[in-house]
Amino acid sequence: MDQADTATFDLEPPTPEQLEDLSADLDGDEKRVLLQHGTEAPFCGVFLDEKRDGVYTCRLCGLPLFVGGTKFESGTGWPSFTQPFVEEHLQYIRDTSYGMVRTEIVCARCGGHQGHVFDDGPPPTGQRYCINSVSLAFTPVGEALPDKLGRGAPEGEVLEG
Ligand SMILES: [Zn+2]
Numbered sequence: 036m037d038q039a040d041t042a043t044f045d046l047e048p049p050t051p052e053q054l055e056d057l058s059a060d061l062d063g064d065e066k067r068v069l070l071q072h073g074t075e076a077p078f079c080g081v082f083l084d085e086k087r088d089g090v091y092t093c094r095l096c097g098l099p100l101f102v103g104g105t106k107f108e109s110g111t112g113w114p115s116f117t118q119p120f121v122e123e124h125l126q127y128i129r130d131t132s133y134g135m136v137r138t139e140i141v142c143a144r145c146g147g148h149q150g151h152v153f154d155d156g157p158p159p160t161g162q163r164y165c166i167n168s169v170s171l172a173f174t175p176v177g178e179a180l181p182d183k184l185g186r187g188a189p190e191g192e193v194l195e196g
Pocket of ligand 1: 147
């Protein structure tokens with residue numbers, strides 16, 4: 036799939052020093068989920084009722100991962116999306132923990148754990164990206180994206196809808 040805007044984000048991983056700096060800003064829950072592949076309790080996520088248009092970014096490194104318009108009410112208690120911001124911003128890992136075969140999703144840039152993807156989602160993709168809200172930050176349309184790694188535009192800029 037050739038998407039012109041994927042080239043604009045710098046996917047070079049953060050240095051160990053940068054990663055340490057970023058991790059220092061996380062609270063206990065965020066650390067447990069993002070860095071230790073934990074799962075937050077359902078129905079306590081802060082974005083469950085977020086209906087605005089905008090971009091969901093990696094809480095750790097600021098990379099855009101999902102867009103508001105693809106979020107749907109899954110009834111699972113976790114924020115759920117039908118498709119990523121762009122495929123290249125996620126990395127898919129086979130997860131056989133707990134006696135299940137699942138597909139884990141991590142941020143393609145920093146490796147921060149996001150959640151899992153299941154193939155029982157609604158149209159048009161049939162995919163259900165089930166994400167821990169502590170793994171995400173939200174930027175409403177019209178506000179500047181985070182630029183946590185100092186990479187420059189398009190990070191730190193207002194994203195065009
Ligand atoms: Zn990240």
